[in-house]
Amino acid sequence: MKIGIIDTTFARVDMGSVAVEEIKKLEPTAEIIRWTVPGIKDIPGAAKRMIDAHGCDGLIVLGWVGREFVDKLSYVAYSVGIMLVGIFTGKPIIDVTVHEDESDDPKKLREIAIDRARKHARNLVYILRDPKYLTKWAGKGLRQGYPDVGPIK
Numbered sequence: 001m002k003i004g005i006i007d008t009t010f011a012r013v014d015m016g017s018v019a020v021e022e023i024k025k026l027e028p029t030a031e032i033i034r035w036t037v038p039g040i041k042d043i044p045g046a047a048k049r050m051i052d053a054h055g056c057d058g059l060i061v062l063g064w065v066g067r068e069f070v071d072k073l074s075y076v077a078y079s080v081g082i083m084l085v086g087i088f089t090g091k092p093i094i095d096v097t098v099h100e101d102e103s104d105d106p107k108k109l110r111e112i113a114i115d116r117a118r119k120h121a122r123n124l125v126y127i128l129r130d131p132k133y134l135t136k137w138a139g140k141g142l143r144q145g146y147p148d149v150g151p152i153k
Helices: 017-025 040-054 069-087 106-129 133-137
Strands: 002-008 031-037 057-066 093-099
Touching: 002 106, 017 040, 017 057, 017 093, 017 106, 031 040, 040 057, 040 069, 040 093, 057 069, 057 106, 069 106, 069 133, 093 106, 106 133
Parallel strands: 002 031, 002 057, 057 093
Antiparallel strands: none
16 A cells, blocks of 8 residues: 655644554555655645655645635635645545644644544555445444534434
C-alpha cells in the first residue's frame, strides 16, 4: 500500500505527522510519501504530481483555512481542485480541512485538527483495504474533529 500525505506550512498544527503516525499503526508496511506545500491552493497540483510520480494508491490532504473571506474563497478553489484530481486519477483522496473559525480557542483548534487528521487517516486505510468497509457505519453520525453525534432515530 502506497499512501501520499500532503500538508501545508500555513497550518497551525502538524497534521501530517499525526496522519503518518496513525497510518503506521494500522498499516505498518505502508509506504508513505509526504510532501508539504505553502497553502491549500498548492495541494491539488501537488496531489496530481504525487500520484503521477509515485503511483500512490490514495492520498490524505491536510489543509488549514483562515478566518478571512479570501481564505474561504481559497478553500472553494482548493476543494474543487481536489475533487477534480480524484475524478481524473480515480484515486481516493481524503480531504482533512480545519477552518480557523471553528473555535476561538487555539487549544480547541489543536484538538480538532489532531482528531480530524487521526480519524481521516484511519478512513483512508480502511477504504484502501476494502472500499465497502465504511458502509457499515453509514448514517451513524460519526464526526471527525468532534465527538460523534449518533444517528437520528
